[in-house]
Amino acid sequence: MGLSMLGIPFVANAISGTGMTRLLTDKQRHELESLSTRSDVPPRRVVYREGTESTSIFICRKGAFKAFRDLPSGTRRVASFLFPGDVFGLAENGRYVNTVQAITDGRYNRIPLDSLTAVLRHDAELQFVFLLKVTHALRESQRRAILLGRRSATGRIAMFLKMLQRTIAASPSVDVIPVPMSRADIANYVGLSAEAISRATAQLTREGIIKFQGLHTVRIVDRHRFRSLAADI
Amino acid sequence: MGLSMLGIPFVANAISGTGMTRLLTDKQRHELESLSTRSDVPPRRVVYREGTESTSIFICRKGAFKAFRDLPSGTRRVASFLFPGDVFGLAENGRYVNTVQAITDGRYNRIPLDSLTAVLRHDAELQFVFLLKVTHALRESQRRAILLGRRSATGRIAMFLKMLQRTIAASPSVDVIPVPMSRADIANYVGLSAEAISRATAQLTREGIIKFQGLHTVRIVDRHRFRSLAADI
DNA sequence: CGTCATTTTGAGGTATTTCAACGAAGGTGG
């Protein structure tokens, strides 16, 4: 499948939650800053469209974004959600693979590809940070594949929430998880219908495992059962 | 989701089918060779096990391998199939994420992580090749996620075969595709039961879209209908 | 050539999808 995999384990974990600037020296951060332009955008603003010529890569700085593709059949597949520190701009044959759109108010940096590659080609340390970033993304993508392999809707949702928890929540043990995206976005990410999302969250709530406080915040009520549900069954 | 994405488009395509040695200078190839040890293995040989301390990364040279994880519930999820040129050894927190096992007779190179990272940290060009590799793997992983999003078994199988075609077949237009892995492996990769695989391939055969010549070779009979089935619906 | 694993086929059960309608929420303009 060409699904090759590279493992550079030791630093990879340190980078995940914190964003990448932590790993950079002052000089490198300056170098990146000088190459990039910053943008603040309102919800629903499209950063780039699938199929467009890829000229830059981006770093999420604030808020949440979604990367998705509209398939010929009309269905929409959300490939990933982006949070602060995440790099986005995946391309193939010179064109962006997905459309990226802001979910909340957001901020991102744009770095032109040509200047970035020029820098990466002579600054191995800086490139290494990007290598770690992509490796991390690959792991997440595999985790999502496991999520998609589960058959029960409640299981998928529990696992989805767990992924959100690890990504967004400052500490992974915090049991209040922000859920900025819509139900439809969740459905398009976990591979279920919006109705199934609704029913499954209702069931989890009925069973006393989670509780929504408004549409965009969950609280894990029964941590034990949640864990066993969200385990990589 | 931390599913960040990096796009370095222009060279990425050149690398995909050919293996990476094409992109390396003689000196770099020598450098890598001097770091690596070669192994020839029979079918079913395990290269490394999930959870084991990660000490090396690997490059597939010959044959086919599978990377999988056995989940607590007893189900097995195949994360990816590896073919010549693919890099494998994905790790997290210093431990391999998957178990990798040979499907056919195979050959691979093993490169110790410490010496590899040492080289990558001062050879930006060589590291760039690895960056492209991982980026390619990320694209493939997203493609698989799209596959998993399809509901019909025949659609998943058509898409799976198409991925095989692009990866294995020398030219993507060749309509005879080797299928080295077992039906159970396919099932664990596309997220269906082995029975469903059987029934779906039977249906595709009945409809005159594909034809198996033995268990490990398919021929695309009706190229047109196959394409529309395998499209990223 | 015989044994064992893999694959195929059959029948019933179950979960999600779909289609449809209702209710809630958010945004806009008066």
Added chain:
DNA sequence: CCACCTTCGTTGAAATACCTCAAAATGACG
């Protein structure tokens, strides 16, 4: 600031497709 409108989320009922369990057939291997 309120009312309307549009979008989003929830709930209900029937249909479809896959899963599971079980058994037969085929293929692989010594």
